[in-house]
Each structure stands twice: as C-alpha cells, then as structure tokens.
Amino acid sequence: MPAHDTDRTEPDRTEPVDPADPLSRERAHLSASRSALRAMREDVENLDIKDVTANWVNAVVLTAQIEDRIKALADLSHTPLFFGRLDYLHTVGAAEAEGSAGERPLPEAAEMRVYIGRRHVHDADGDPMVIDWRAPVSQPFYRASKKDPQDVGLRRRFGYTAGELTAYEDEHLSDTDTASDTDATSDTGAAHTSKLLQAEIERPRVGPMRDIVATIQPEQDEIVRAGLSGSVCVQGGPGTGKTAVGLHRVAYLLYAHRDRLARTGTLVIGPNKSFLHYIEQVLPALGELEVKQATVDDLVTSGDGAGIEIRGTDEAAAAVIKGDARMAEVLRRAVRSHVTPPTESLMVVRGSRRWRVPAYELEEIVGELQARDIRYGAAREALPQRIAHQILVRMEEAGEAPDDRVQDAVARNAAVKAVVKAIWPPVDPAKLVLRLLADAEFLAEHADGVLTPAEQSTILWAKPARSPKSAKWSAADAVLIDEARDLVARTHSLGHVVLDEAQDLSPMQYRAVGRRCSTGSATILGDLAQGTTPWATASWAEALTHLGKPDALVEELTAGFRVPRDVIAYASRLLPHMSPGLAPVSSVRESPGDMSVQQVADEADLNDSIVAACEAALTHEGSIGLIAADARIPDLAKALEAAGHAFLSPGEETTAASRLTLVPASLAKGLEYDYVVLDEPTAIVTGEPDERTGLRRLYVALTRAVSGLAVRHSAPLPPALTT
Template identity: 25%
Template sequence: MDVQSAYHEESTRLKETLEEVRQQLAGIGPRYYGNDFVEQLLDAKREESRERLQLLEIEPYFGRLDFHEKGKDGAAPLYIGKRGMEKKETGQPYIIDWRAPVASLFYSFTGGDEPVEYEAPEGIVGGEIHLKRNLSIREQVLQRVVDSYVRGGDNLGLSDEFLLYRLGEKKDNRLRDIVSTIQAEQDQIIRAPRARALIIQGAAGSGKTTVALHRLAFLLYQYQDQVRADRMIIFAPNTMFLDYISGVLPELGVGNVRQTTFTDWALELLGDEVRLAEDDQEGKRWFSLEAARPEEGEWTSGRYKGSMVFKELLAGWLREYEQFYLPELDFEPWEGGHLPYRTLREWFEVEYRPYPLAARRDRLVARLNRWLEMELGKIADPKKRKERSKTGKQRLRTFLKKLPEVTALQLYRRFFGVEASPVAAAEGIPQTIAEQTKAGLKKGVVRQEDLAALCWIHRQIHAAEGRMLDHIVVDEAQDISPLQVELYKSFMNEPSFTILGDLAQGIHAYRGIHRWEELSELFKPEQTSYHELKQSYRSTLEIIEFANTILPYTDTGLPAAQPVFRSGEPVEVVRCAGTDERDQRVRSYIEEQVAGGMRTVAVICRTDEECRSVHGMLEREGVEVSLILEGQQAYKGGVSVVPVYMAKGLEFDAVLLPDVDEGRYTASPADAKLLYVGCTRALHRLTLLHIGEASPLLG
C-alpha cells in the first residue's frame, strides 16, 4: 500500500475511533454527589472511565500491528495505545493497552517472515506479523504514518524512520513518555518479572529513567492484584530532577506513586530528632578544582559510612548494646517492696525478645507501671497507700532514667563515643572519619553521609514501623551506597527493585559505588538480574562519537555507547584568546541556537562560582537566562547556566561548555566523568570552548 492510501485508511479509522470515544463519553452520565457508599464507588469508576476516554480522545493510539494468530482466519489489525478501550456494541477490544501481552509483539518484533509468539495468561500464542505501522496523532490530528514492516515488502531502513522522527523533535522542560518508540531491549526490562532486583547499566541517553517509569506502569497493569501505586516509590537524585520527570507517570495513567529524594525520605523517617548540616563539606571539596582524589582502595567518609563493613560494625555494636541495655538492678519502690532483677530480665530477655529494642523498652516501662499499680492495690490502708504511691512513683522515675529512651541519633552518638553508654564506643573506624563525625555530633548535626546508617539503626529498633513497599525505583544508582539498598530491602517482603545508573557518570565517587557488584551482592543470585542498555537515543551520531573518546579516561571499562544513525552538526572545539572572546562566543552561541529554534539551551560550567560569573555576565548583556544551582526545585527550560554536577539526568537541545581547559578538566577519572556528563547532555548541538591549553581529555 502506498503512503497516500495508508494515510487515507488511517484517517478514516481515526474518525471512527474518535466517534466511538465520544459516544462512550456521552454515555457515562452525570457525577454523583450524595452520601451513598455504593453510589460513590460507582461514581469513582465512572470518573476513571471518563478520564481514560478523555485522554484517548486526544491521542487514541500510536501503533498498528496486523497479527495472524495461528489457527484463525486472516490477520487482525490491532491498534495499540497508552490505554485500552473496548467497542461498546460488541465488547471486543478496539484499542489494545500497550502493556497487554499481545502488545509486546509491537516492541519485540524487528522484522522477518518467521513465526512469532507471545506469552498470554492462557499460554503461548503464536502467529505471523503482516504489518507493523507507526502512527503519530497529536490533538486528534493524524500527522504521520510510517510502515516499519510490510510482509513481503523490501522493508529497507523503515524500522528506524519513525524513531528518528521522534528523536529529532525539540525538547521542553519535561521528560516525556516513550510508549510509541520503546525498543526491544527496553521492552525486555519493562516486562521483566516483578519479584526481582533489576540492575541496569545504561549509557547516557539510553532512556533508562524513562524505561524505569514505564516499568512501574507495566507492573501496576500486570500485577494489579499484588501491587498498588501507593506502595511504590521512586528515589531520584534531587528535587529538580523529580520535577523534570514528574509528567511521565500521569501521561501513562499512573498516579499515587511517591517520587522523592533519599534525603527527604530519610529525614521524614527520622522525624525531628535529626538536624542536617547546612552544607555538604565532602561534596564541596570533591567538586572544587583543587580536589584531592583518594588513592585506589582508600576509604572516603561517604563510602565508608555507606559500606557493608560499616553496617556490620553497627550491627555488632547494637547486639552488644542490647545485651547490656538492662541494668543489673532490683527495683525497690519503698521499704520492703521488691521487684528482683531476675524478673525484670525474664520480662525483657524472654517475653519481649521477639520485639525490637525500642518496643521492648516501651513494654518493660508499661509493665513496671502496671506492677506498681498492682502492688499499691494490695495496700488496704488509704493513707499508707497514698504515701507509698508518692514514694513508688518517684523511685520509678529514678529507675527509668537508667533505661534511657532508644532513638537512632542517641545510639549513633553512643556508637561514636559522644554520649555515655553501657558498652564502649565502636572500634575499628578509620581515625579521621571517626573524629570528623564526632565533631559534628557534638554540635548536634549530622551530614547526608550519616543518614543511611541512622535510618538503618531506626529500622532495627522500630522494625514494625513504616508501611511495606511493593516496588522501589532507584535512579542514578551509581551515586548511592550499598547500605541504602540494604535499608530499602528492609521495607519489602521480597526484593522488587529497578536500580539504574551509569558508572561513567559516577561523579559522586566519594560516596557512590565503583562497580555494580557492590549492589548485586546484596541479593541472592536468583533474585537479581543485570542488564546493559548500550544504545544511546539522546544525541546525534557526532555527539555520541565525541563523548565516546572521553569514556576510556573514566576508568570504568564500559563499552562505547552505540548511537542511532541520526546525523547532525559536528562537535565544535574552539580556542579563545581570552575571557572577552570567550564571553562573546557564549553570548553569540545562545543567540544563534535560540534563533535556530532550539527550545532548551544550556551553558554548563565546572563549578558553582563559574556559573554565577557566566550568569551575571549574560544578565548584564540582557540575555534572559536561568541560573540552576543545588537546591533548585524546578527546571523551567529556555536558556540555563548550570554546574556540570547538577546537569546529570537532564537533556538540552544545545549545550556549550565554556572552559574545557587543562586546569579544569584533568586526565583523572573524576574529571573525565564530569566532562562526559557535560557532553552527553546535548541532543542536537555541542560546542566546547577553552582558553590556553585544552583539556587532555580532548585528545
């Protein structure tokens, strides 16, 4: 079928679909605002249908697959959309939800005349593909029809045409869904079994974050009787990144999934007890130009406190602390009254043994109060009972001071020897790390690197607290610690994780992991699987090939990213005579890109201070520009100046790095990762400037 005939055919089908959607919308009926519980439930169902149909009315589907099921007559056209819909008159599927089993063929099929099959609830279903067609519909208008496979046709180069069309679109300030262009290797991850920890190493621009979000939507569809959205959580690196990805799940019809940062989640778990230091000194030192990088195998404070070595030290100390928590004392409420230590020990060590420490302490205190009331009840003389009540309660208060309240921060202080304890402070902590931590604890503050340990302690002493989770997504996982993942595991009955990142972008190596085995070793072999996404869809061929030349300097051993064949402008590396020429080139670059239709442009600098300087220069020149620094709540698009460590996870139509010289980007793995991150933010245009000698990372 020629393009014109295909377009006419799909236009007719689109009109029929929109009419069907409107008829179903009209038949839903009015809202119910009464108090009848059953009617309220029915109204909620109607509203769910109304919302689904309203979204279908805008963009009903994006693909068509003509599938000839084995044993049936002829090929049936299956239209695939973000949501499903049945024909009202017949009850037959009219639009197939992209998460349905048969829809997997749309993503896994890459051509050829061989039979195909998919796994349905009733078993394996086989057949043949006769047509795979991509459709672009925007606001009820059919914009593009691309046949990526026609049985019996030549099918030369058609499979990538629609993908390249979508990749070539300009970006705004939000990450978007990729339902219409999910690739086979991405679909394999999305549809992986639930009860597993997936670890995904993804090249820059491989779509790993978007894949993880689509996986959430799939799990809610596939395991709807086992998982709930409000028992899922996404951990992202910062609040600006959360804002950037916030639109994807609603586009997929998913709500109530919590999206947060580990810091915010940890502080909420710990409550008002913990006060976080205002600045991250280790992070600031790490990203300074004078950063002293640790030797191979040398502990940084962040990596040590996030390690399983530190966790085992904590665990051993807590066991000893619990063993000696109960003082070896009898309780005597008055002369002649006596509650022996052996009874207290029986209650605490035997009866309350199944409970975590904080609950054991609370139960012992409650029992002591009950025991005292019972003993007072045995005294017949009211006057004598009153006297002994006053004495007994006073002595009980004194006795309970020897049973201090158990909190994570108090235990952490005792662990480091800052606070008196029945057992000695832990030994074996590197001296510098111990001294730095004690100094902060004496001031009443902790740092971000302490949060995982504090939360782990909290979980050990309050094990019953906190709702269990069905699935956890951990983004930018190369920057987290094994102890964080171990903590997350304690909130699950069985591991169900999507853990994703890129070791080549591990710019927080002072607190992150250096190899994925640090995380996979936390699970049983049958509970985890490792996946690599090597194809990069973000940037042009020229940008990816340029970034690949930096990759070997990162010392990660990762293979080069594989670009899709989307060619663009060559990467420019320009030497400037001085700061005046550099500033002039920055201004003219922004003007050219905006005039050329680039919707998002970023100037990516090495440090916060350099960002402030460039931003001030641009503002004085009248350029409308945003300054993005740590703590930013939202990314607004347009023209931005951003430090490279804050740009990770974002993407821009055009990127300029203004000072890629030998002083700012040395040949060290840490600097190589920073430059790799900066270069791989660009979708269509990339330019690097330098004054003096260029960075050795540029060859």
C-alpha cells in the same frame, strides 16, 4: 485533524473518508477513537454515587477514585491516542488479547487488526478500538521481527505533526501477508531502519521528559515487562533510555499487578528535585497518577523522620566514612548498648498477693530477646509481656486461673513498667546519632575495631549541637538517623521501587533505599561511568548487596538512541581514563549531530564566545542547555543578562518562548537538551575533589546533547579529549 484539548466537549469534525486512501481511513479511526475516549470520560463524570456509599468516608474515597479515573481518561492534545497497528495472520484468542487490568478481550469474530496506544479505548458496545501498549496482544509491536513474526503479518507505525496524523509506515513481517492497504508505502525492513521511528527518537523537545512508548526497542521491552517478583539492575550509558525504561516498567507493573501494587505502593527515587521535575509527566501521560517520587534525602527526612532538617554539609572525607556500610555496625552496637542487664528481682503486687520474679529469670528473658536480634523497639514491647507471662505461671501454680486480660494488666503494672524502663529504655534515633557524632568516648566505645581512630576523628563534630533540633544535620547524618530508626522499628516496605542514577549512592544510602523495598522488588538504573560522588559505587554487585538485592538480574543497554554519534564518540574518549573496561555506547542515530569545539584567545573573550554559541543554538528548534562548572555560573548569568537573554534554572519548565537553561554541572545528570553549549571543560574537571570524579562530571555534561554540542574553552582541554 486538529489536536484535541482535554476539556473539549464539542463533537469531532468529521471528514469524508476515501476508501482508497489508507491515511484517510486511519484518520477516521483516530477521530472515532477520540470520540469513544471522550464518551468513556463522560460516563465516569456522570456517575451518581449519592445512593451508593454507606457513609461520608466511603463517599470521599470513591469520589477521589472517580476523579483519578477522569484524569486517567484525559485526551492529551500533545500525545497521539495510538501510534501503531498490528495486523495478525490468525485470530487472537481471548487469553492472548485480555490484559491484567480487567479490559474486555477482543471479540472472537473481529478482524485481527489491533491499534496500539497509551491507554485502552472501547466503543459503546465495549469492543476495543485502541489496545493499551502493556496488554499481551501489544507485545509483538515491540518484539516481532521477520525472523520471529509472532503471527504478525503487518506492523504499521504512525507519524504525527502537531497532533495531526500525517504519515504511516509499514513493515511486512510475513510473506503471506496480503492486506490490500499496505501497498501505499514501501516496506522499510527491520524496525531500527524505520524512518518514522528515527524521526520520533530525534524529534526536538521543549519541556519535561516525554514517554518513549512509541519507540521502545526489543531489548528495552524485555526489561519493561520483566516480572514483579524479581529485581532488575540496568547499566546504561548516556542516551540508552534507561530512565525511560524504568518509568515504563513502573507503568507496566501497575497494569499487570494493579491490585497488589495498589496495596503495597510504588515509588520513583531520583537524584534531585530538578531531575524529578524533568521526569514527572511521563507516568501521567501513560495514565498512571498514583506513583510517588522522591529523593533519598526526602526518604530519610519525611514520615517518621519528620523534624530532621538538612542544613549542613560534610567534607568529602567525612561524608565517605558516614556513608560506609561499617557505620551500620557502629549504630547497631550503640543502640543495643542501652540494654542494661537486671541486677535486682521484681516484685508485683496484685490485691493481697505478691509475685516475685528473681533477677536471674529477668536476665534469661533479656538474653533470649537479645539473641533473637529483633528490632530494639519490638523487643522492648515484648519484654513486659514476657515478664507478665512468668507471673501468670506462678499464679497458675498457686491454683489461680488467670486469662489474657490478667496478663495484659500485669504487663501494664507500674513495677513492670519501671523495670522495663530500667532494663530496656526507649531510644531516640536522632539523639543517638547526635551523641555518636559529638561524644568522642561514646563513638570510640562502639566503633572499636570497626573504624580507625583517624576515621572516628574525621566524623566527630568540631562544635557539638545541644539538641537534634539545633543540629546542622548533613545529608549523610540524616541517613545515619534513618538507619538507627530502622534498628528501633522496622521501616515500611513498598511493593516496587525504581532507583535512578543509582551509581552515586553511598552504601548507607543503598541500605536506606533497600529498607523501602525489603519485601518488594526494585528496578535499579544507572551508569558506572557517570558516578560523580566520592562514594560512587565501584560495581553493581557491591551496590546490590548493600541494597539487599544481591540476586537482582543485571542488564546492560549499549545502544544509544538520543546522543548523536559524533558527540558520544567524543565523550567516550574519557572512558579509558575514568572507567576502564566499561563498554562505550554505540549510537544508532543516523545523524552524526552538530558538533564544534573552539578555543578562544583568553578568558576575557570566553563569555562573549559562550553568548554567541547560545545565540546560534537558539536559531534551531528545541531546548538549549548552557552547562558550566558551578563556580562559573554567576559570571555566565551576568553575561547572558547583559546580552539581553533570559534563561531558566534546572527544574524550570522550558517553553517555546523560553528555551535556554543555565545548568551547573553538578545538576546536569539525567537531564537532556536538544543543543548543549559547554563552557570550559577543564574548569568542570578541576572543580571536583579528584581527577577521576572530574572527568566523570565532564562526561555527564558532554552527553546531555540530543542534537548538537558546542564546546568553548580558553584553558587547554583535558588531555583525554585531545588524543
């Protein structure tokens, strides 16, 4: 059966069904399911809303919702419509079958055979033909075992080649199962020995990251289906699927809590644009189109932070101090220092009457607001109302009967406005941070007892800017402005945030992310062994405290599914020297992987050796990543061009015709390639500020390989790799 294009409108080609051939019957069900999905999409496309909406605003909103629904119902040619089947031993009740997305439950009298796929598909009568993988009835596909069959007699996995259903594999979970069509293949035993599952995990890739919905393992599924109310932190080494788990968790939460998250919003935060581009197709493939993606820099320079442009960089020492959580206290003091205690009374004239509020009463009001420790801006808005209330009390004592309108009018009185401006002036967050970084006396006043004089000197600008617009803000500066902005006005909180590569964030960056989910929950993903910034976190307990989620559940994934055994074993030699005590990843891959480490005579021959290794990798199927120290990238680019090899930059999508990507080591994190050619490991280590960070950067680069790794070097290898 040919793959279906999303715009295809002609009827499916029908093939004769052989009742004795299980594969023929499964293909027939696939064909019928695709036809049903196309009919569902056409039903939405044919909706006429001209007589439904009351005004043009409602029409625009409804039209957008319909367009999103049409996109969600697309039949993607490169993704199988269903990938598994469950044969239950008993009838599944409606409560078990029904999902939280409003899908119609399985009919009570239906044969208890459930097809598991990426999205729900129903026939013309509304009866399900494919069940969404997130529905409760689908859960045993990932968790059932012979020890705990969960009422499943048979689990069937399907294999596809170029969109065509070509194979199936059965796993009998109960001795009582007697389904006649399951004898066509042999029982493969436990899920981790499934040949189709192994083949899907190891399948070469070209293009962006794909979903793992067909291969989710029980320990991963537990994290994916964890409740919305609690936050989860996932520590996972290379190839353990932590990024995919985080993305599938978003998809599950949107299914199970769609109404709530539609109101509060979701966000995926990644380390850089290349990484976000790499993962951006996963959620749409699962039918989820509304999840926004951003970097931390995006968060602190967009929205209310618009106008802040990151144009500068910090030395490592300055960046570490600016990212320290102690800066939050410095900023808090600086913001609050703008409040000036009143020294004179206030006189308000209304008509022929004058109303006086003495200085001591104004001071009491200010003191009360300061004691509440609410946002600076909220207190400033409350101050005129508090002053007006005092005047209303005097009016009532004088026999008048003022109402709320009078109080509002008094609060807007010019004299009241003037005294509020004098006592509690507005604060511009960017100007405040600019003054802290440019004015040594102002910084010393508010950093006293928090930062040492040496630390204060480290973060002071040598050439102060005249205004926020002319300042060459660094990424760390933008985070400080975001902190100051939150001290003035509360940051909007989302319902759920996924934070990937979290080990590289500074405490102040954690605080910035935490503000975006202060009333929601978070999924934190990372690997302490891959922390490559000078401020990388030492422990998840510390990171979660800064994030504002100290009670988050910490889960560890140690089974590697993507990185070959020999490659992960080689990279793990670095662990005792950079992250002692951290458990190495244990690869479950059957194939050890292709791996070679070769030293060339001198540096002059190294480029030729690298080009030859890339040419050898290109003879294999899949993507190829040439990873090197950032300083080596220009030389390698010239060598590839001289040899006639076109190459991509990280973030550019690989295709069948263009499969080689030249990757600076600083951008390799989170990416994967079928074959990796690694240039000069020692140059990667020495290119970092310290040895530990350099070894971690090398660990990241070594573990980007999915099928094979070729290491080429002229300088001696780091000692950790020679033992």
